[in-house]
Amino acid sequence: MSKNTSRNCYSYKDFIALIAEKPKAAEKIALALGSYGKLEKCRYYKVPYYVIRSDGRTILILPSAGHLFGPSTTGRGVPIVKIVWKPLWEFDKAAYYTKTYYMMMSSILPNAGSYINACDFDIEGSVIGYKIIESFGDVKKAKRMKYSTLTKNDIIDAFNKLSPLDLENVNAGYARHELDWLWGINVSRLLMKSFKNETNKSISLSAGRVQSPTLAEAIRRWIEINLYLPKPFLSILILGEYDGKRFLITPKNWSPKTISEAKEIKKFLEKNPVLNVDDYQESKEKVPPPPAFNLGDLQKESSRIYGFSPFKTQSIAEELYLETLISYPRTNSQKLPKTINYKQIINDLSKQSYKNLIDTLLKETQGKLNPVQGREDDPAHPAIYPTGEVPKKIYGDYLKIYDLIVRRFLSAFSKEAILGKSYVTLSDNENRKYKAEGLVVMEEGWLKYYTFSYPKINEIPVLRKNDKVKIIKVDLKTIWPKINVSLSRTSLLRWMERVNIGTEATRARIIELLYKRKYLINKGRNTEITNLGYAVYKAIELVSKELISPELTRNFEEKLDLISKGKYTKDEIVNEAKEFLTKIIKEKLNDKSIGKSLAIALGIEKPEEMCYICKREAKHKVLNYSLCDFHFMALSKIKENIADLVNILEDNDVNILKELSENKSIGLWIRETSKFLINNDIKIQNLKV
DNA sequence: GCAAGGTC
Ligand SMILES: [Zn+2]
Numbered sequence: 001m002s003k004n005t006s007r008n009c010y011s012y013k014d015f016i017a018l019i020a021e022k023p024k025a026a027e028k029i030a031l032a033l034g035s036y037g038k039l040e041k042c043r044y045y046k047v048p049y050y051v052i053r054s055d056g057r058t059i060l061i062l063p064s065a066g067h068l069f070g071p072s073t074t075g076r077g078v079p080i081v082k083i084v085w086k087p088l089w090e091f092d093k094a095a096y097y098t099k100t101y102y103m104m105m106s107s108i109l110p111n112a113g114s115y116i117n118a119c120d121f122d123i124e125g126s127v128i129g130y131k132i133i134e135s136f137g138d139v140k141k142a143k144r145m146k147y148s149t150l151t152k153n154d155i156i157d158a159f160n161k162l163s164p165l166d167l168e169n170v171n172a173g174y175a176r177h178e179l180d181w182l183w184g185i186n187v188s189r190l191l192m193k194s195f196k197n198e199t200n201k202s203i204s205l206s207a208g209r210v211q212s213p214t215l216a217e218a219i220r221r222w223i224e225i226n227l228y229l230p231k232p233f234l235s236i237l238i239l240g241e242y243d244g245k246r247f248l249i250t251p252k253n254w255s256p257k258t259i260s261e262a263k264e265i266k267k268f269l270e271k272n273p274v275l276n277v278d279d280y281q282e283s284k285e286k287v288p289p290p291p292a293f294n295l296g297d298l299q300k301e302s303s304r305i306y307g308f309s310p311f312k313t314q315s316i317a318e319e320l321y322l323e324t325l326i327s328y329p330r331t332n333s334q335k336l337p338k339t340i341n342y343k344q345i346i347n348d349l350s351k352q353s354y355k356n357l358i359d360t361l362l363k364e365t366q367g368k369l370n371p372v373q374g375r376e377d378d379p380a381h382p383a384i385y386p387t388g389e390v391p392k393k394i395y396g397d398y399l400k401i402y403d404l405i406v407r408r409f410l411s412a413f414s415k416e417a418i419l420g421k422s423y424v425t426l427s428d429n430e431n432r433k434y435k436a437e438g439l440v441v442m443e444e445g446w447l448k449y450y451t452f453s454y455p456k457i458n459e460i461p462v463l464r465k466n467d468k469v470k471i472i473k474v475d476l477k478t479i480w481p482k483i484n485v486s487l488s489r490t491s492l493l494r495w496m497e498r499v500n501i502g503t504e505a506t507r508a509r510i511i512e513l514l515y516k517r518k519y520l521i522n523k524g525r526n527t528e529i530t531n532l533g534y535a536v537y538k539a540i541e542l543v544s545k546e547l548i549s550p551e552l553t554r555n556f557e558e559k560l561d562l563i564s565k566g567k568y569t570k571d572e573i574v575n576e577a578k579e580f581l582t583k584i585i586k587e588k589l590n591d592k593s594i595g596k597s598l599a600i601a602l603g604i605e606k607p608e609e610m611c612y613i614c615k616r617e618a619k620h621k622v623l624n625y626s627l628c629d630f631h632f633m634a635l636s637k638i639k640e641n642i643a644d645l646v647n648i649l650e651d652n653d654v655n656i657l658k659e660l661s662e663n664k665s666i667g668l669w670i671r672e673t674s675k676f677l678i679n680n681d682i683k684i685q686n687l688k689v
Numbered sequence: 690g691c692a693a694g695g696t697c
Contacts, residue, residue, distance in 0.1 A: 022696060066695030073691080080691095088695095097697050124695055177694075184692030192691070208692045322697075330696085506693060513692095 009042035009051060015058035017112035017137060018145070019105075019129045021119035023048060024321075024328070025150055026063035029118060032155035033059060044104035062108060064119065065101045069131040071181045078189035079585040081578040083178055085131070109136035116162060118145040120380040123560065126166050127173035139165060149382065151339040171570040172560040178574045179556055184208040186581045187543055190588055191536060191598070198595030199604050206517060207540050209552050210502045211510050215519055216548040217495050219537050221487040222529045226630065228667035229637050229660075230481045232648060234262045238434065239473040240275060240426075245461040246472060249275065252425060252435035259476075259650045266474045268430065273471035275426040275434060280463040285419045289411045289446035290453070291334035291374025292383035295504040296497050298329070298404065303490040305452050306400055310493045310508035316401045317384070324389050326405055330504040331381035334374020336412060340382060342369045346410070348388025354406060357449055361410055371412040385409045404452070411450035418443040419455065424463050436460050478649070480665040487527045499550040531616065535601035539594045543584060613676050622687060625680070634669035636689045638677070653684060 020026035030039060030050035037054030050061040072086040087102050088095035109115070115137045117129030126144070133142045144166045147158035187207040196202055234256045238249040256262035293301070298317060299310035308316075317329035336342070346369070350358040374383070386406045394402055422438035438460035441447065447454055463469070489511050496507045514520045519533030537548065546552045562568045588594065599605040600617055607617035611628035618626035622635060638660065645656050660666055661674035677684055 064695090065697055068695095070694085071692095076690085078691095095696090101697095120695090128695065173694095177692090180693050182692090186691085188691035202690085204690060206691055210693065318696085503694070505695065510693080 009040065012051060012053075012058045012060065013111060014113040015060050015111070016114050016116060017109055017133075018059055018061045018116040018118050019132050020061060020063045021125055021128055022065060023063040025118075025120075026050060026061050028150040029155055030061045032150075032152040033061070033159060035156075044107070045100050047100050047104050049104065049108075060108065060112070061118075062105065063101070064105070064128055064132060065098050067124070067128055067131075068098050068102050068105070069135070071177055073185065078193055078589070079186050079582045080189065081182065081582060083181060083574075105132050105136050109133070112137055113141070115139075115142035116145050116159075117142060117165065118147075118158075121146045121148075122379055123169050123173035123176060123564070125380075126169035127177070130165070130170040130173075148379070149337060149339055153339070168564040168566055172564040175560055175563050175570045175573050176556065178570075179559075179577050180209055182574070182577050182581055183547065183552070186585050187212075187540065187547060190543065190585050191539055191594070193589065194539070194591070194595035195598045196595075198592070198599045201604070203602075204517065205536060205598075206513070207536070207543075207547060208510075209547070209556065210496070210506065211513060212537075212540050212548050213499075213501060213550050213552070214492055214496060214510060215514055215533060215537050216541075218487060218492060218514070218520060218527070219529050219534060221485050221491070222527075223630070223633075224485050225483055225487060226667040226669040227633055227637055228483045228485075228665075229641055229670050230483070230665065231641075231644065232478050232480045234259065234648070235477050235479050236262060236265060236269070237475040237477055238269065238275070238471055239475075240436065240469040241472050242461045242463060242467065242469045245459075247436055247438075247458075247460040249426060249434045249436045249469070252433040254433070258648060259478075262476050265432070266476055269428060269471055269474045272429045275428055275469045275471060277424060277463045277465055277467040277469065278427055278433070279425040279465065280422065280467075281424075282420065282422045282462075284442065285421055286416045287419060287445075288416045289372045289414055290408065290450070291372050291376075292336050292385055292412050293405060293408050294332045294334050294374075294376055294378070294383055295329055296332070296493065296507075297334070298384060298401075298408075299493060299508065300490055301408075301452065302401060302404060303488075305404070306397070308397065308401075309489050309512075311489070311512050312397070313401060314508045316398055317405075320398065320402055320405075323391070324387055325391055325394070325402060326387060327383075327385050328381045329384050331378045331384060332376050332504055333378035333381055333383045334376045335383055336371040336373065336385060336409075337382055340385060342371065342413070345386060345388040346413075348390070349386060349406060349410075352390055354410070357407075357410060360448065361413060364415065365413055369413050407450045407452075411446035411448075414446035414449055415443070417441065417445035417447045422460055422462070424460065426469060480663060482665055483667075489527070501550050501553045531601035531603075532598070535597045538597060542591065542594060543588050613672050622689060623682065625676075630669050631673050631676070632689070634667070634673040635677075635687070638670060638673060639684055639687060639689055642684055654678060657684075 020029055033052055037052045040051045042049055042051055052059040068088060069085050070088050071083045072091045074082050074084055089099035115133045119125030119129040133139050142165045143162040145158045145162055147154045191205040236251055240247055240249045256265060299313045302308045302313040320326045321329050346358055384405055386409055420440045420442040424436050426434045439458050492511050493507050496502050502510055518530055519536055520527050521530050540548050559573045563570055600607050609618040609626040611618040611631055612625040613631045614628060616628040618628050620627045620632040657674040657678050661671050
């Protein structure tokens with residue numbers, strides 16, 4: 001293949017124009033179909049395209065760069081229902097780079113004799129290719145090419161089995177764009193307009209099918225975390241010794257009911273400092289290698305191991321992909337199909353710093369390379385894997401992500417790890433039961449390659465029934481169980497994946513958007529909801545409960561499915577949304593409370609009553625104090641639980657409130673409310689809440 | 690100015 005633009009690049013007629021979704025795909029398709037004739041690489045300015053000539057025909061393979069067209073606005077009012085599809089570069093600054101692709105299509109396509117939409121086989125790919133052919137070619141002379149992987153065989157098969165253009169998918173794709181646009185633009189504008197009417201000020205506010213449910217989930221988590229009030233339990237920590245080895249022993253499935261009971265047991269154990277072994281068991285646990293990464297797994301692991309945000313990880317992975325160091329990263333697949341040349345890749349990787357690891361892997365597998373396959377799949381791409389190409393220079397965070405991907409890939413070919421577990425049951429002289437657990441790695445298996453999942457080792461001695469374990473030391477501890485809910489970019493990403501909203505390409509981006517809009521904010525290592533975020537959520541809830549729930553996505557999916565099956569037209573579905581939104585937006589424009597609560601949230605207006613504790617808008621009165629929803633809920637929760645706490649900790653109310661106000665395992669609003677009760681000398685039993 | 694979805 002010639003690298004330079006030759007005369008041939010300008011002399012073709014009556015050719016087949018094949019549209020690919022992106023430059024990388026165009027290149028792969030060109031290389032696969034190149035066997036049909038003479039292949040030449042040409043350029044339209046910077047954009048590469050490919051020409052294949054054989055006796056009878058000429059094929060041009062032309063890359064798009066994702067969507068070149070999208071719905072755009074025509075006016076500034078709300079409600080707005082007129083949708084005009086326009087080239088993205090004309091109205092979206094960030095998409096200006098698509099102009100070259102657009103110009104290439106507009107200059108080459110009109111001369112083609114026929115067209116093939118060879119974009120990814122999903123509704124977005126159907127729209128991408130269709131809009132291009134419709135704008136610059138002739139959809140009546142167009143066919144659809146369907147391939148499941150970009151490998152030579154699949155591509156050649158697909159090329160020889162072209163289908164008619166998939167108009168149903170195109171219509172479903174149009175509907176997806178237009179529905180998202182209608183809901184997003186209209187509700188966003190309603191929020192901004194309500195705010196403007198109230199304050200005469202302008203700010204950027206937004207709502208959407210994916211961002212708004214994610215904001216709602218963040219708020220649910222934030223409330224749960226800040227109202228967290230666990231039941232404490234008492235534990236006895238025993239340092240045991242056997243055969244010179246010391247290890248930790250704790251009560252087995254029980255705990256002292258009260259502090260005084262715990263103290264008595266401690267005294268008893270110190271007088272009778274020996275435990276009898278009732279039972280000792282060893283077992284092996286086989287842990288298979290984790291599958292190769294999809295984007296979500298990579299984002300979670302790089303957050304766990306390096307503390308990178310999902311967006312940062314994705315940006316780095318996308319650059320590594322453009323440098324051809326890794327395969328396509330925006331994939332949900334955890335599978336490594338056989339069509340990937342594992343052997344070649346592993347061989348190439350051994351030219352990098354992975355040589356020793358790979359020698360070990362080849363020895364261990366005796367050259368039989370069968371990677372573990374994960375459950376998750378993707379319609380268009382395999383899991384993320386290294387290409388084997390040697391990085392020119394790679395360091396810092398780029399190297400960290402690359403290294404994660406290589407090691408995860410290698411470990412997929414390795415053997416299961418074998419963990420040795422031991423469990424001992426012991427009893428004291430009054431027949432109370434205790435336990436200790438041990439964990440060791442017996443065979444490393446895949447952990448040799450993907451070292452980031454090494455378990456925490458805890459060795460205990462090998463014991464037999466009726467062995468005597470000496471008690472060295474006894475400690476009492478009040479344990480306040482830690483909350484198991486988290487609010488962070490990664491936990492929101494996990495949630496979006498679980499409820500299946502957004503896509504690989506958009507989830508991290510949309511999470512960042514919530515911070516950019518100042519709905520969410522970083523406080524140290526934690527994420528918090530701002531007053532604005534909460535007010536926007538409440539306002540959207542007033543407009544549509546569906547829009548703050550993943551149910552809207554399910555609803556869209558059902559409708560798109562009906563369109564692609566030909567049961568409804570795109571216009572029927574879109575018009576229905578237009579009518580509904582017009583009605584609800586007009587109605588809510590009259591609701592002054594939306595603008596008012598946004599103005600209060602931003603401190604532009606003062607609420608009628610302010611929370612004594614946090615100065616938020618207060619809707620509750622306790623004695624003479626005004627409280628917001630959050631601190632009022634905290635107060636009820638403290639009141640509900642205080643009797644139990646008095647019982648377990650055997651202390652008075654004030655001391656317990658003091659503990660609650662200082663203990664960092666307890667939710668912020670519970671701590672603040674406890675402090676409020678102490679400082680104002682309020683007797684909680686007498687309160688009506 | 691607003692969405693979500695492609696991709697440089
Ligand atoms: Zn408050």
